[in-house]
Amino acid sequence: MENTEKRYYQPEAETMPVEQIQKLQSEKLVKIVRHVYDNVAYYRNLMDQKGVKPEDIHGIEDLHKLPFLTKADLRDAYPYGLLAKPLADCVRIQSTSGTTGKRVVAFYTQKDLDMWEECCARAIVAAGGSREDVCQVCYGYGLFTGGPGLNGGSHKVGCLTLPMSSGNTERQIQFMMDLNATILCCTPSYAAYIGESLAERGYKPEDNHLKAGIFGAEPWTEEMRRSIEKSLGIKAYDIYGLTEVCGPGVSFECEEQHGMHINEDHFLAEIIDPDTGEVLPEGEKGELVFTALDKEAFPLLRYRTRDICVLSRKKCSCGRTFIRMAKPMGRSDDMLIIRGVNVFPSQIETVLIQEGYGTNYLIEVDRVNNSDTLDVSVEIQPEHFSDTVRELAQREHALADAIKTMLGINPRVHLVAPKSITRSEGKAVRVIDKRKLHD
Numbered sequence: 001m002e003n004t005e006k007r008y009y010q011p012e013a014e015t016m017p018v019e020q021i022q023k024l025q026s027e028k029l030v031k032i033v034r035h036v037y038d039n040v041a042y043y044r045n046l047m048d049q050k051g052v053k054p055e056d057i058h059g060i061e062d063l064h065k066l067p068f069l070t071k072a073d074l075r076d077a078y079p080y081g082l083l084a085k086p087l088a089d090c091v092r093i094q095s096t097s098g099t100t101g102k103r104v105v106a107f108y109t110q111k112d113l114d115m116w117e118e119c120c121a122r123a124i125v126a127a128g129g130s131r132e133d134v135c136q137v138c139y140g141y142g143l144f145t146g147g148p149g150l151n152g153g154s155h156k157v158g159c160l161t162l163p164m165s166s167g168n169t170e171r172q173i174q175f176m177m178d179l180n181a182t183i184l185c186c187t188p189s190y191a192a193y194i195g196e197s198l199a200e201r202g203y204k205p206e207d208n209h210l211k212a213g214i215f216g217a218e219p220w221t222e223e224m225r226r227s228i229e230k231s232l233g234i235k236a237y238d239i240y241g242l243t244e245v246c247g248p249g250v251s252f253e254c255e256e257q258h259g260m261h262i263n264e265d266h267f268l269a270e271i272i273d274p275d276t277g278e279v280l281p282e283g284e285k286g287e288l289v290f291t292a293l294d295k296e297a298f299p300l301l302r303y304r305t306r307d308i309c310v311l312s313r314k315k316c317s318c319g320r321t322f323i324r325m326a327k328p329m330g331r332s333d334d335m336l337i338i339r340g341v342n343v344f345p346s347q348i349e350t351v352l353i354q355e356g357y358g359t360n361y362l363i364e365v366d367r368v369n370n371s372d373t374l375d376v377s378v379e380i381q382p383e384h385f386s387d388t389v390r391e392l393a394q395r396e397h398a399l400a401d402a403i404k405t406m407l408g409i410n411p412r413v414h415l416v417a418p419k420s421i422t423r424s425e426g427k428a429v430r431v432i433d434k435r436k437l438h439d
């Protein structure tokens with residue numbers, strides 16, 4: 001049996017009674033609101049506009065009085081507008097990829113970096129990591145938070161860290177096999193690609209020394225998890241985070257894998273109705289909002305993530321008391337509205353894998369004669385190679401039917417040649433919405 005004893009990095013924090021966590025959060029909130037109001041004109045204006053002063057905030061019960069902060073605010077305030085510490089106290093920046101507009105630049109003091117890396121260390125230890133492990137980090141290094149965050153966490157745990165960054169899969173495999181890597185950190189889509197590449201080189205899942213993977217930065221389904229676990233012979237753990245809040249490690253999975261524990265001593269989570277902004281009770285689905293309680297340089301009060309998920313305070317048998325968040329199935333802005341129906345790409349992924357296809361697929365949406373079209377391309381599997389054209393057409397129909405049952409709309413399905421869909425070394429691009437090009 002797997003040894004799951006002592007899987008805490010900071011047991012006092014991670015198993016603190018809920019009342020104590022909430023008391024700590026209240027104390028920290030009062031302090032951070034004062035810090036922000038006194039040091040950041042942008043926040044002061046937002047709070048003044050809403051008619052709220054730091055002295056109105058006595059604890060977490062007053063959180064709802066504070067204004068929300070959105071990505072648009074972060075862009076408005078670019079680059080220094082939200083800085084709450086002198087630049088001389090800052091030691092690092094990280095940044096978002098900036099695909100949808102101006103980049104967001106987040107600043108860190110040394111204390112901020114330590115806190116972030118400790119959060120990543122908690123995730124590594126929860127996945128069974130210790131100083132005996134060899135941790136291969138193949139998230140991108142640089143401005144992206146994935147590489148630096150897990151690298152720092154791995155150091156704190158004392159693992160032998162392989163700072164690979166993403167890409168160069170040949171070299172990844174060579175180091176993995178030669179240095180007996182035991183923990184793999186990368187995006188789930190890259191993990192799937194590495195698994196596929198190992199198989200192509202004749203390696204079986206039991207040939208590597210990996211025991212766990214810490215995968216995140218993009219939505220992935222339970223079906224994808226099982227597929228990666230099988231191809232690499234590991235247990236795959238989810239990790240969540242976003243640049244604005246710090247990076248990976250805002251929340252992480254324990255061995256129970258029923259949602260990710262939010263590091264509540266540092267981050268206060270709420271779920272709101274994305275349309276009205278109303279705070280929803282625990283257990284209801286809505287937009288995740290974070291307040292960072294300890295960040296000095298780049299504080300965030302009630303930051304709207306646009307990630308849609310559910311929180312649960314149910315007791316977890318791992319002993320951690322931190323609230324859990326369900327896997328976010330994509331950002332509200334990743335949701336496609338096709339012929340009036342809300343579609344998350346992850347729903348299509350679920351059907352594809354359930355129907356026996358791999359994790360390489362592409363969704364294309366377009367508008368022809370004022371009507372939306374949905375095309376799903378997925379690679380044929382080795383067992384289909386001997387199929388006749390007629391059999392392949394039947395397969396396409398069967399898959400289209402299964403997708404229609406899930407979504408309620410008819411897609412066109414294309415079975416395409418193996419390897420014809422571009423593999424991802426970082427965050428996978430699985431959706432092309434051509435309607436945006438026409439607008």
Ligand code: DLL
Pocket residue numbers: 096097139145146147215216217218219220238239240241242243244247248249305307327328329330331
């Ligand atoms: O992706 C930070 C990260 C790095 C997380 C490595 C985990 C591992 P950003 O590039 O700012 O930061 O993107 C943040 O990615 O708001 C979610 O929409 C999505 N996301 C991150 N982790 C997960 C996950 C990093 N485990 C955005 N499941 C977030 C689903 C995720 N979506």
